Amino acid sequence: MQPSSVLLDCTGIVKSFAAVRALRGVDFAVTAGRVRGLVGENGAGKSTLTKIIAGLYPPDAGTIRLGGTPVRFGGADDALDKGIVTVHQDINLVQTMTVAENLFLNNEPTRGFGIIRRRQMHESAERLLGQYEIDVSPDAVVSELPNDLKKMVQIAKAVSLQPRVLLLDEPTSSLTEAEVRVALRLIRSLAESGVGIVLISHYLNEIFEVCDDLTVMRDGQVVADGPIAETTLPAVVSAMVGRDVVTTRRDKSRSAEDDRPPLMTVQNLSVAGRLKAISFSLWPGEVLGVTGLAGSGLDELARAVFGASGSSKTSGRVTVDGTPIPPGNPPASLAAGIALLTSDRLREGILPAFTLVDNICLPVLPRFANRLGVLDRKAMVETSERNIIRLNVRTPGPYALARQLSGGNQQKVLFAKWLETEPRVFVMDEPTIGIDVGSKAEIRDIIDEIAAAGVGIVLVTTELEELVSLCDRVLVMFRGAIVAELTGEAIEREAILHASAGGVESKAVPA
């Protein structure tokens, strides 16, 4: 095989989901022995493209050539047979099986009749793990391994399938620094052995460290493509962001620097293995953005501030108006005036089979009950209707079931529910995730209004747009710690991306 031969060549790939055009004519090539980085903001189309290459989706239009011949994949196992192996972002191992069993799952060495050569399997596993410096016994049960080792085992498994093309989707997001080094070395050595590698990563410094070529995607299109030596990190960031985005900044009249005491203080809040000594203050009427990459601890931060993470693993101090909030006690947090809007609307937020009235009034039921516990239905409906009008919820009526509503309107119902508790601090985890553009704008207006009324808002989000247009201050997280605090004019896309992708600017561009 010549070192520069093109293994996989996609031309004009188009893919739509319902009305959304996820890919609009994408050209993408993977060359043997080279690592191609694939970067872009969330929703740019990276994962759709990789899923098409991995055989999970068929393309609507366009051709995929493998070694020069056009192919159509019949499914994930078909692509696998043809040598295209994917390492998915979430850890894809059977938790109850051992490392060796996972490494050779469905690929076990046998003596015929499906009888497994156990010793050979054990030895091969040991060799494979040793080759990639993975310090784990082949007999260890996967569920008992720390996350970083699980990820390394997952990569080793992919490699053992002897791929021609290896797709790595955010392979380092759950790894520690030391593990990242090993993983990157492994990627380089695989490329040198002739494998064509696609590396999807938000960590731009890693991209610049190991990639030979780079493809930048935005809005379902390739906006930059070429050898990585011919570009720079700032150029890549501006290609990802695009220049045509108009951002309306909100009025920054509410300043965090006035003399009032903070509404909430968080001191050295840590959750074992997830959050490292988080400290910040929040003033009344302030919108404090918290952002970072997936896996940097955003979810954990939202939960820990609210007091919903397990108290045994949590340390640190959260106070509201100077009163400490006990960890791991959501009712106490609610009573102290903290509300948490979770990011997983369907599983942890809305009750789909409940009416809007029951959804909205759930946390404040005692308010509607008389001494015998009988509820005042009329007052509940009035409360719900007031919220429906105020938040512009599009619904047939207060007795509609929550599942009949669109995602955006469900989200507004959740806002209504928490606003009824009259929170002083409102923690929102990805409040606009998975909802349509119109509802997004409305929800941003609602957030603005709540802040104007003096509520302190912790806005956990990965949407740059939201951070830039809504926040007075932005904290950037990286691997469980706050690495940057941006205020006022410093809150801009490039700065946020830089900080999220690996800390300080000087470190981000390797020589």
Added chain:
Amino acid sequence: MTQTTSSTETQGSDHRLLGALKRSYSLIQALGVLVLLIILMQVANERFLSPINISNLLGQMTVMLIVAAGMTVIMISGEFDVAVGAVVGLSAAVAGWLLVRWMPVATAADQQTWVILVGVLVPLLVGPAIGIFAGLVVTKAHIPSFIVTLGTLMMARSLTLVVTQGQPIPDIPEPIRAFGQGRWVNLPLPFDFSGFTESGALADLFMWLPIQNIVWVAVVVYAIGWFLLERTTFGKRVYAVGSNRTVAMLSGIRADRIKIYCFMIVGFTASLAGVVSVSRLGAVSPNTGEGLEFEVIAAVVIGGTSLSGGQGRILRSIIGVIIIALTRNFLNLARIEVFWQGFATGTIILAAVLLEALQRRISGRQ
């Protein structure tokens, strides 16, 4: 995926020992309950540990043992089969019909062998056939296996009545009864000191345990089942599909096909148990196997197989079966009214589920 440590150090050896102890917690617990029961039984009736009683007990639990082997396989794959009792009944009925009603009374001796062969082998296809059907509905229509097999349960029960016409079928041919009721091999068990001190003969040091022939059938079933699950690619696929279907499919495993095979396996063991029960009793009753399914599921869970799939060891189900059978035997010995039997079994099922929850917490798994 909820590990919170991010250390790359290898875990210490004491940690590993603790891990091994936690992993085998369900085994320790089951063995503990078993020992406790045996002591209780021996105290309640000193003849309990006599060779003849043990031999009888083993014979009585053989049907449940065989079905529990198949049930372990289907439960590891993440599904259930509540039709097993009905399939035992239907297979027994088909065997009885072929052996007694289909075979003319005056069949010539040279043809009898042939008919007996048909009468024993054809019923073994009943369970796999029902298994394919249930497996297809579960995997292709995405309906929970509990509901689907509840349907096949009622169908099989009804077919049993059709085949038997609601009447018992007596007079199963002699060769089959001879096998099912025979004890051709005596197994030496060490240390019956009473016999030794009396005679001083070395042979009396052992307790000679006559083993009913049908018990060997169960032994073979468990040997094959163990080999299949622990030593073959099929076994690994069953565990993988039950533990995490998505991961299994992304590894190229055809999860649906594996589950259908598992439904056929549990069906086969139920049919085999049906034929065994015919040979043991020498007759077929139209309500053979009634209520067996829940006793078997309870036994498998007590043996440590997870209700949510992916975890379990087939040999441990034997312990579960023994516990269920001994409980029933205990009620008899303690002269408790037979009406309480269902109550006792129900209690055991609930206790088993609660114990599973406890096991999960102790072994720290999700």
